[in-house]
Amino acid sequence: MNRINKKLQEDKKLLSIYFSAGYPNLNDTASIIQKLEESGVDMIEIGLPFSDPLADGPTIQESSTQALKNGMTTNLLFNQLATIRETVTIPLIIMGYFNPMLQYGVEAFCKKCKETGIDGLIIPDLPVDVYNEQYKSIFEKHGLINVFLITPQTRIERINFIDSISNGFIYMVSSASVTGSKSGFGDEQTNYFERISKMNLSNPQIVGFGISNNETFTQATKHAKGAIIGSAFIKHLTKNGVTNIDFFINKITSIRKSKFKKA
Amino acid sequence: MNRINKKLQEDKKLLSIYFSAGYPNLNDTASIIQKLEESGVDMIEIGLPFSDPLADGPTIQESSTQALKNGMTTNLLFNQLATIRETVTIPLIIMGYFNPMLQYGVEAFCKKCKETGIDGLIIPDLPVDVYNEQYKSIFEKHGLINVFLITPQTRIERINFIDSISNGFIYMVSSASVTGSKSGFGDEQTNYFERISKMNLSNPQIVGFGISNNETFTQATKHAKGAIIGSAFIKHLTKNGVTNIDFFINKITSIRKSKFKKA
């Protein structure tokens, strides 16, 4: 069973962390992953940096740019991750734009993911139908879970369709916005989380975009299985480098423990 | 008999000098006239300054502008000339653009000229036919000679017509050009002077534009009755004020004397 699926079966709200590979320093990737696992994070999205990350807000964008300046490449990422499975067991997802994967060769890329121990992919600009028609079988052949996004604007039929071709979780974009651009959730988001929750989809949902602290994490996971923190974690890295990662994570998970034990 | 006509009968080449009234100083007009007469000049064109002297080159233009800045007006000119006939007998011509005269009133202007002892007018932008149809009788009533210009481009019939309505001399523009813009005469001018001379017009011709020294004066007056110096004299005034006028004039007339005595 894929590590992602296994993790999703755990009876708790999941905390997933995103960071850009190669940031703040070129070779921080493995140690960030290890420290995140040690801190009790449930899942990790490793950002494959792209020159033109059009769905990302300024924080992630800048970290990508810096990572590329540091010398990050697709090959290097795979090298950095070559022995990662010797030290961590946490589900690992590569999140990146489609063009670098296309240039690597989609099949080669998937194969390499499998070899490295990557469990899934999030490719914001790979459309559902193109995936479904051209790439689904390749992903499945290599045991990779592909994660699709939905937003408050996604229609019910489309959500159902996405659910039907998903085999892990659904990445629920909290509000239609690039990463890092809103702070705190209002009624609109809460209603949306609830609405999706009531659809009883076969794939659990994990919320992303706009989660930066325990408060937003709590709100987001009231109706969803988990939440992803990206920009806020990158800001932590910018400020502290790879130190105090457990402190950052604990601020969120301590709350999770105290709060959700009751539930 | 008008002083101009009388002067034209003298058996010599005539030297006429132009200057802008009110330049270099506002009240230099009378003294310049007196000194010119004393220096042996034959005729004087007193420039009535105009803001937009479009047939004048930079030198005369600047002297006009300065004269206006000094405070020169039409009334003031007539005041400055009010008693001029008590001191000089030389023919005096006012040369100016038509608009200031029009604003003064053409009849009033002519009347004032007569009272002051002005003998003639040169108005470059008063066209021959407008003069002929509207103003000729007024000029004649006040005994004023109106002087017309011809240029190398003026057609024979038109020269003849101009000759027919002139009663003093014809102002022969040396070359088609604004004042002060050429130095020295070439074959073209010489041929033109000769050509006009051969027409045996009833009015003598006096050459203007481009005469600056004894050489050009000599060339110009070979076939013509006289010549007018403007810009060169203004330059003298700019440099020397009203001093040494006799020196400037002598440089030309000495030659005239030595040269034309022989002729």
Place this chain on the structure above:
Amino acid sequence: MAYNINEKGYYGEFGGAYIPEMLYPNVEELRQNYLKIMAEPSFKAEFDQLLKDYVGRPSPLYLAKRLSKKYNTKIYLKREDLNHTGAHKVNNTIGQILMAQRLGKTRIIAETGAGQHGVATATVCALMGMECIVYMGEIDIARQAPNVARMKMLGAKVVPALSGSRTLKDATNEAIRDWINNPVDTHYIIGSVVGPHPYPDMVARFQAVVSEEIQWQLKEKEGTTKPNYVVACVGGGSNAAGAFYHYLEDTSVKLIAVEAAGKGIHSGESAATSVLGREGIIHGSKTLLMQTNDGQITEPYSISAGLDYPGVGPMHAHLYKTGRAEFMSITDDEAMNAGLELSQLEGIIPAIETSHSLAIFDQKKFKPDDIVIINLSGRGDKDLNNYIDYFKL
């Protein structure tokens, strides 16, 4: 009452050719030939073809809906801003360059204020491979820099006029001086309905294509050739002459000429000739002009280089004197605001000259069913810096 020119070259008492003898052969040659040449089929054909294929005529007659709504009347804009080079000026320069060719001239001179006429002249000279010298006041060179750059790109020589107010009037003086000095090979392309006869009439005839088009365009849109009002700004008066031309004798069409009041008509910094001027002679023409009691020409002022002229063409002097046209005055501030308003209501940035015409709606009310045609004489690209500075955008 006749509002157009008579056979002697006068509009009523205005016009004529008050020129030095040095200019006589040139002006006379033109006077004797211009109507004949303009009537030649080959001339007409070439003129029309260039207006169509090169200039981009007809210029649209555009119903400005949002502007109309704001002022509760029906406002059409005659889009001379869409002509090649960006103003009505090119209608005239196309005509005159063809005229110059037929007169055997090889060298072209021009004066310019806003630079539009200079650019339009440099343009036709490039098109015909003729030498081109443009005189432009030193102040105008500074405030209309984009047009100076364009003239240079087009291969023209731009000569600064350094005398007087260093604006349009002085550039005109310099051009006339050049013409006096070059009487044989040179044609002087005057840029407005000013100067000695036959210039005002010739330029008006070349610009008359504007009202000719308005007639059939309005017929298409409104079923009538006759608007209630035709409005145009007046520097020298060429765009107004063009827009008024075919309506001159039809007094059911009201004509409005808009002058630049600068900082206020009586502020001492103004160019509102009809109010401040008296009859006199400027640049070879008997007309209205701003002058001292002594007949010295006054230095005018307007924020708009193209209206910064102390005279008006003799046609306009006559239209004013006879009351055929209503004359209105618009200040710098009013014009600038009207320019911004048109930009933001209709997406058209007008030349500051034109903005004067657009500013009349705050002074004069029209009826809801009045058809008001504004001659949009030029686009504002040349004026961007002025607008930006003025509004601190």
Place this chain on the structure above:
Amino acid sequence: MAYNINEKGYYGEFGGAYIPEMLYPNVEELRQNYLKIMAEPSFKAEFDQLLKDYVGRPSPLYLAKRLSKKYNTKIYLKREDLNHTGAHKVNNTIGQILMAQRLGKTRIIAETGAGQHGVATATVCALMGMECIVYMGEIDIARQAPNVARMKMLGAKVVPALSGSRTLKDATNEAIRDWINNPVDTHYIIGSVVGPHPYPDMVARFQAVVSEEIQWQLKEKEGTTKPNYVVACVGGGSNAAGAFYHYLEDTSVKLIAVEAAGKGIHSGESAATSVLGREGIIHGSKTLLMQTNDGQITEPYSISAGLDYPGVGPMHAHLYKTGRAEFMSITDDEAMNAGLELSQLEGIIPAIETSHSLAIFDQKKFKPDDIVIINLSGRGDKDLNNYIDYFKL
């Protein structure tokens, strides 16, 4: 062989909509409606009327005699420079603003390189009273200052793109981010035949008026609807798409697409995508783009802001791949000289983008009786400072 788009949104293997889910509802809404809306008689009527009365279409097809003589062939210029706002871009923005209205959108965003598309967008937003935000690379803001000023006059907000090469590519990224953040009320007016399907097709159809007009204009002048060559510069490819459109399937008409070689194709400072690019995905479209081996998009370079883009639209990728169009590359220097040449031979100052098309005559010889149509995509007013500095005029 089919050269136009297929029902799935692809030109051969190029095209599609590689967009994040956040954009899906907007793009899908557009995809489902654009052809239907464009076919509505009321849409067509309003589009045509605005093109005629507001934009000033048809733009002339002008036989450039002196240029033709110099290169010993028959050169026609399609005068998109005479359109309102000065380039072909406005054909598309008129269409898209009407589309946005019918889709109930109230807020408009756009990216711009040369500023022409930004101005054209700001213009139609002013015309329709809609909010307008234009993203523009910081470098382009500096080198196309006149257009920035125009956008401000028109009431648009110009937001600098500070990332990447700070040119067109990055402005496009910013615009897409804005759209992601504003998925309900906002329409994104893309300025070229790039972006996710249906943009390339929609923009091409709005620009197709260019070749539609060429057909009947050439018929009038030469008795045939078919030139031997149609030439256009390619940034994203919209002016080329418009000029080629009605000739795509008629291979007797040869198509030439001209790219910016910058300081030399292999100098490392170039934007010649067809030579330097590989298949990949940029701005939601599968096409040719300049990229590293690793799939990072390369920062392009051209003196011309409108060609300074690392991709081409999918139509052009297909035209290149199939050999339907010949692709040529022109350096900065060659373009600048061709721009000066046109200015001085024909009195038309072209946009530097367009100057690239004009520069092909030194590389490629045509037969004396070839009819070569150059799409004169825009005027050079925005580029005056660049020309003046370059030539030290």
